Amino acid sequence: MKKEAITSDRAPGAIGTYSQGIRAGNAVYLSGQLPIDPATGQLLTGDMPAQVRQVFRNLAAVAEAAGGTLADAVRVTVYLTDLKHFAVVNEVMAEFFAAPYPARAAIGVASLPRGATVEADAILVT
Numbered sequence: 001m002k003k004e005a006i007t008s009d010r011a012p013g014a015i016g017t018y019s020q021g022i023r024a025g026n027a028v029y030l031s032g033q034l035p036i037d038p039a040t041g042q043l044l045t046g047d048m049p050a051q052v053r054q055v056f057r058n059l060a061a062v063a064e065a066a067g068g069t070l071a072d073a074v075r076v077t078v079y080l081t082d083l084k085h086f087a088v089v090n091e092v093m094a095e096f097f098a099a100p101y102p103a104r105a106a107i108g109v110a111s112l113p114r115g116a117t118v119e120a121d122a123i124l125v126t
Contacts, residue, residue, distance in 0.1 A: 001025055010061035012036040015113070021062045028066040028124040032079070033058035034116040043114050048085050052092040055120045060096065063124055072124040073102040079119040083108045089118070 006021030007013075011033060014020055021030045035044040035051035038058065044051045060070050076097075078089050086106055093101075102122070112119050 006030075006062055006066045008061045008065035010038055010065075011058040012038050012041065021066055023066055023126075026126055028063070028068060028072070028126055030059055030062050030066075030122040030124065032119045032121040033062070034112065034114060034119050036114075036116075043116060045117075048088045048117070049092055051116075051118050052085075052089055053095070055118055056092065056096045059120060059122055063122070066124065066126065068124050068126040070096050070122070070124075071098065072126050073097065073122045074125050075123040076102045076104045077121050078104065078106045079109045079112060080106060081109060081112060081117045085118065 001024055004023040005019040006023055006028065008020060011020055018031050021028055033055050035054040037044060037054065044054050063070055063072065089106060
């Protein structure tokens with residue numbers, strides 16, 4: 001199966017040996033996004049809703065570069081360094097997704113790259 005890298009300058013560039021997204025057939029796998037402002041390269045801190053919104057804005061930018069939208073998401077995984085923010089994730093996800101919502105997992109982790117408190121990835125079917 002042919003794989004195609006997906007890139008967007010409206011999302012932070014990859015900081016390692018990975019692609020922002022990969023298309024394989026009609027599936028698009030979006031790499032984890034941190035709450036990084038792509039214009040400045042700076043990690044958002046403080047306001048948790050703003051951080052979660054930035055994560056989903058970044059995922060949306062890569063989804064759009066793949067010719068889709070977050071409405072095409074069938075699976076989302078959210079990583080949190082503190083699960084007390086789970087309710088915030090639910091509130092913000094409602095701004096980006098409509099029913100039927102994608103399948104989702106929320107995972108508590110000890111740490112994330114660059115000291116972030118939230119990261120999310122997604123799988124789309126386009």
